[in-house]
Amino acid sequence: xxxxxxxxxxxxxxxxxxxxIEGFSPSVYSTSESFKEKFIRKTRENPLVPIGCLGTAAxxxxxxYCFHRGQSQRSQLMMRTRIAAQGFTIVAILACSxxxx
Numbered sequence: 001x002x003x004x005x006x007x008x009x010x011x012x013x014x015x016x017x018x019x020x021i022e023g024f025s026p027s028v029y030s031t032s033e034s035f036k037e038k039f040i041r042k043t044r045e046n047p048l049v050p051i052g053c054l055g056t057a058a059x060x061x062x063x064x065y066c067f068h069r070g071q072s073q074r075s076q077l078m079m080r081t082r083i084a085a086q087g088f089t090i091v092a093i094l095a096c097s098x099x100x101x
Contacts, residue, residue, distance in 0.1 A: 046096040052089030059085050 033041070043050050063078030 046092060048092035049089060049096070052085055052092050055085035056082055056089060 059078050059082035063075050063082060066072075066078060067075040
């Protein structure tokens with residue numbers, strides 16, 4: 001029975017580089033994109049998500065403003081609106097993820 005010889009890797013391990021796996025690319029996009037470019041690309045892919053986020057932020061801001069002014073009825077209405085806007089955003093995210101599959 002032979003003892004296995006020492007296995008040497010083909011290339012030295014480089015921690016600053018992603019591992020090379022045959023048939024797998026760590027990035028779908030070959031060029032690195034800036035935050036602004038990625039934001040624009042993602043917004044074009046699914047424009048309903050930023051709309052839902054803006055609606056959520058607007059309802060939250062206006063609800064807090066009404067709470068500060070003592071308008072409790074309006075504040076409660078805006079908090080419920082915020083929940084609806086958050087739900088809309090979640091549905092938009094899920095619809096986009098299902099559509100891509």
